[in-house]
Amino acid sequence: MASYSRFETFDIKYNRAFLEKAKGLKPDLIKEIKLPTGLLSVSKNDADQVETHNAGSIENLKDIHMNRDDKVCLDFGDHMVGYVTLKVAKVGSHQDAPAYLRLKFAEVAEEVLDKIEDYDGWISKGWIQEEFIHIDVLPATIKLPRRYAFRYLEILTIDASQKFSVVIEDVSVEKISAVSMDMVPSISTGEALLDEIDRVSLRTLQDCMQDVFEDGPKRDRRMWMGDFRLQALVSYGTFDHFDLVKRSLYLFFGMPFNEDRISACIFTEPTPEPDDTFLIDYALFTAPTLYEYVIASGDHDTLKDLYPLAMKQLTNAISELNDQYILEDKGDGFWCFIDWSKGLNKQAGAQAILIYCMRFGLKLAELLNDSVMADTMQIWIDRCIQGAMNHFWDEDAQMFVSGDEDQISWGSQIWMILAGVMSQEANKDLIHRTIEKNPSIGMVTPYMHHYYVDALIECDEMALAFDVIKEYWGGMIKEGADTFWELYNPKDRSESPYGSNIVNSYCHAWSCTPAYFIRKYK
Ligand code: RAM
Numbered sequence: 001m002a003s004y005s006r007f008e009t010f011d012i013k014y015n016r017a018f019l020e021k022a023k024g025l026k027p028d029l030i031k032e033i034k035l036p037t038g039l040l041s042v043s044k045n046d047a048d049q050v051e052t053h054n055a056g057s058i059e060n061l062k063d064i065h066m067n068r069d070d071k072v073c074l075d076f077g078d079h080m081v082g083y084v085t086l087k088v089a090k091v092g093s094h095q096d097a098p099a100y101l102r103l104k105f106a107e108v109a110e111e112v113l114d115k116i117e118d119y120d121g122w123i124s125k126g127w128i129q130e131e132f133i134h135i136d137v138l139p140a141t142i143k144l145p146r147r148y149a150f151r152y153l154e155i156l157t158i159d160a161s162q163k164f165s166v167v168i169e170d171v172s173v174e175k176i177s178a179v180s181m182d183m184v185p186s187i188s189t190g191e192a193l194l195d196e197i198d199r200v201s202l203r204t205l206q207d208c209m210q211d212v213f214e215d216g217p218k219r220d221r222r223m224w225m226g227d228f229r230l231q232a233l234v235s236y237g238t239f240d241h242f243d244l245v246k247r248s249l250y251l252f253f254g255m256p257f258n259e260d261r262i263s264a265c266i267f268t269e270p271t272p273e274p275d276d277t278f279l280i281d282y283a284l285f286t287a288p289t290l291y292e293y294v295i296a297s298g299d300h301d302t303l304k305d306l307y308p309l310a311m312k313q314l315t316n317a318i319s320e321l322n323d324q325y326i327l328e329d330k331g332d333g334f335w336c337f338i339d340w341s342k343g344l345n346k347q348a349g350a351q352a353i354l355i356y357c358m359r360f361g362l363k364l365a366e367l368l369n370d371s372v373m374a375d376t377m378q379i380w381i382d383r384c385i386q387g388a389m390n391h392f393w394d395e396d397a398q399m400f401v402s403g404d405e406d407q408i409s410w411g412s413q414i415w416m417i418l419a420g421v422m423s424q425e426a427n428k429d430l431i432h433r434t435i436e437k438n439p440s441i442g443m444v445t446p447y448m449h450h451y452y453v454d455a456l457i458e459c460d461e462m463a464l465a466f467d468v469i470k471e472y473w474g475g476m477i478k479e480g481a482d483t484f485w486e487l488y489n490p491k492d493r494s495e496s497p498y499g500s501n502i503v504n505s506y507c508h509a510w511s512c513t514p515a516y517f518i519r520k521y522k
Contacts, residue, residue, distance in 0.1 A: 009258065010258065012256075015255070015256075025244070027178040027244055040055050042073060044113065050109050061074070066155075069157070074155070078151060079150070080148075080151065081148070081207045081210070084105075084174075086141070087139065087140075090139070097159070097163075099160055102156040103132075103154070105153055107507060116130055129148055149207065155168055155171075176210065178244055183238075184239060200476075200477060202234075202239075212244070212268055213245075218505045223266050225289070226510065228252075230516075232293060233516050249289070250302075264277045280317060280320075280350055310361070311364070311373060314377070325380075325384050326351060326387045327350050329402075338353075338448065340445050341409070341442050344409055345409065348402035348412035349412050351384060359420070361373070361377045362377035407441060410441065410442050416430075447510035447511070465521075479493075485504065485511060486508035488511075
C-alpha cells in the first residue's frame with residue numbers, strides 16, 4: 001500500500017509575522033449563483049463506455065414525483081465549485097415519514113455510476129462526494145454545509161412513503177473563486193483546439209484559486225508546492241492575482257519544520273499548519289516559485305523576506321549529497337515526487353531537480369547581489385553535473401539511468417534535460433532517443449507532461465511540444481473534460497495512484513499549464 005511520509009518529531013517554527021502577512025492577503029471570493037441547465041441519464045454502453053443522454057428540460061424537474069428508488073440527475077453544464085441549496089417539497093397526503101435522499105456530486109459523468117462500496121483505496125473514502133439526508137418536515141430549504149466540486153448532481157429518493165412523494169423544486173449553487181474568467185484577456189491562436197485547451201486550462205486554474213491555490217477543489221483541497229509553482233506560473237499574464245501568490249508563498253515560508261524544511265503541502269483550516277510530509281523536489285521548487293513571482297510582480301520586499309529560507313532548501317539538499325556529489329536513493333518511499341508512474345525510481349530525477357533549482361537559487365542570489373551565495377550555487381551546480389554524468393549517464397544506452405537497477409524512465413531523461421546537464425545538441429539527441437525507445441516507465445500526470453513539453457521547448461522542438469499539448473490535453477477534451485484532470489493515462493482510463501479512480505480529482509491545478517505555453521509561444 002502506498003502512503004505519505006511521516007516525521008516522528010515534527011518541530012514547526014511558526015513565523016507569526018509571515019503568517020500575519022498571509023492573513024492580510026486573504027482574498028474576497030467572487031460569488032455567482034448558477035442553476036442547472038438540464039436533466040440527464042448516465043449509463044454504460046456495450047463497450048463499457050459511459051454515456052449521457054438528455055432526460056428532458058430542467059423546467060420539468062418540479063413535475064417529477066419521486067418515490068422509493070426514483071432518481072434524477074441534474075446537469076449544471078460546466079464544472080462548479082461552491083455551496084448547494086435545495087428546495088424540497090412533497091405532493092400527496094401528510095408527510096408521515098422522513099424523506100430520505102442520497103445526493104451524489106460528480107465532476108465527470110462516470111462518477112455518477114461509481115459505488116462507494118467498491119472503494120478500497122489507501123486514501124480516505126471521505127473524499128467521495130456523497131451525502132445521505134433525512135428531511136423530517138417538508139417543504140424545506142436545505143443549504144448543504146460542505147463545498148462541492150461537480151458538474152452533475154444525482155438525487156436519489158431512498159424513500160418517501162406510500163402517502164407522499166418527494167419533489168425537487170429548485171437547486172442552485174453559489175459558485176466561488178478568487179478570480180473570474182472576465183479578468184483574463186482572450187486569445188485566438190488560429191487553431192480551435194488550442195483555443196479550447198487554453199480556455200479549459202484557465203477554467204481549471206480558476207476553480208482551484210480559492211483562499212489559496214488549492215491542488216483540487218474535490219480533493220485534496222490543500223496547497224502542494226509542486227502544483228502551486230505551476231499555478232502561479234500560469235496566473236501571471238492571465239488572472240494576475242499577485243496577492244494570492246504572495247499569500248500562498250508566505251504561508252509556505254511561514255511554517256518551516258525540522259531544520260527549516262518547507263513542507264510539501266500546507267493546510268489553512270482551522271488555522272494554518274504544515275503537513276508532516278516532506279518531498280525533496282517540492283521543497284526545492286520554492287526557489288523557482290519565488291524567483292518567478294519576483295520577476296512577474298517586481299516585489300523585492302517579499303524576495304528579501306523569503307530569500308533566506310528558499311536558499312536553505314537548496315543548502316539542506318546540498319548537505320545530503322555524498323562525496324561523489326550524488327543524492328542517495330531513498331527507495332520507494334514518498335521522499336521525492338516527480339510523477340505517479342508505477343515503479344518510477346526517483347534518484348536521477350531528484351539529482352536533476354536539485355541542479356535545476358540551484359540555477360534559480362543562483363538567479364535569486366544575483367537579484368540580491370549576494371555574490372558569496374551565487375558563487376556557492378555555481379560551485380555546486382558544477383559538482384552535481386559532474387556527479388550526474390559520472391553516476392547516472394549510461395554510455396552504452398546513451399541515456400540516464402536511476403537507482404540500483406539502472407532504471408531508464410521518461411522522467412529521468414526529462415529532468416536531466418531541464419537541469420541542463422548536457423549541451424542543447426546532446427539534449428536534443430536524448431529527447432529523440434527517449435521518444436524512439438519509449439521507456440516503459442512513462443508519465444501519467446499532466447504535471448510530468450508539463451515538464452516534458454518544457455523539455456521539448458528547451459531542445460528547440462516547439463512543434464513537437466505543441467503536438468504533445470494537442471494530443472495529451474486535447475485527449476482529455478475529446479473525453480469531455482470541462483476542467484483538466486489530476487491523472488490521465490490515455491491507455492488506461494481507470495488508472496489511479498490511490499487504488500481506485502473514484503477518488504481521482506478531475507479539476508486539478510497541475511494540469512492547467514497549456515495556457516502558459518500557448519500564451520507564451522503562440
Ligand atoms: C497528490 C495530489 C497533489 C500532488 C501530490 C504529490 O496528493 O495530486 O496534487 O502534488 O499528490
